[in-house]
Amino acid sequence: MFIRIKSAYEKFKIDQLNPGDIILSTNLAGRGTDLDTSEKLEENGGLHVITAYLPTNIQIEMQAFGRTARKGNKGTGKYIIQNQYGLSIEKLKQIRNMLESERLNLFLINDLSKIKIEEDLLY
Missing domain, CATH: 3.40.50.300 (P-loop containing nucleotide triphosphate hydrolases)
Structure with a gap:
């Protein structure tokens, strides 16, 4: 099937x-x-x-x-x-995890405090 x-x-x-x-x-x-x-x-x-x-x-x-x-x-x-740079899956994961970590850190720095303020104002 x-x-x-x-x-x-x-x-x-x-x-x-x-x-x-x-x-x-x-x-x-x-x-x-x-x-x-x-x-x-x-x-x-x-x-x-x-x-x-x-x-x-x-x-x-x-x-x-x-x-x-x-x-x-x-x-x-x-x-x-298949990737254009010939990198191993381990290296691709390493790069992905680093980028995801940076994205989450930026969220914590830039957005979390704003969300907390909005939450406090609404409740």
């Missing part, structure tokens, strides 16, 4: 995933918590997720690779990424 999903709003019905089934989806297709794997698939290692991009933060990365694990099911994951 091959299913293509574009967004979480798109309705699809899969009773169970079996060995050989393929779901192709975008990052907007939801968390995958509604995916059920068959006993045969679990016996063969569970759901395998291939991610062809580096998520913008660790939370989204963990969400992608933890699709059925939230239900205690087995699974594996792998990145298949």
Whole structure:
């Protein structure tokens, strides 16, 4: 079975995933918590997720690779990424994490105090 999903709003019905089934989806297709794997698939290692991009933060990365694990099911994951600079996935993650850390620090410095003031004024 091959299913293509574009967004979480798109309705699809899969009773169970079996060995050989393929779901192709975008990052907007939801968390995958509604995916059920068959006993045969679990016996063969569970759901395998291939991610062809580096998520913008660790939370989204963990969400992608933890699709059925939230239900205690087995699974594996792998990145298949081509980048123009030939950097390893480890180096790409290092750069991503540094940029995300800088973004969060700027939020703490520039925005958090404003939000606190607004919250105090409104409540």
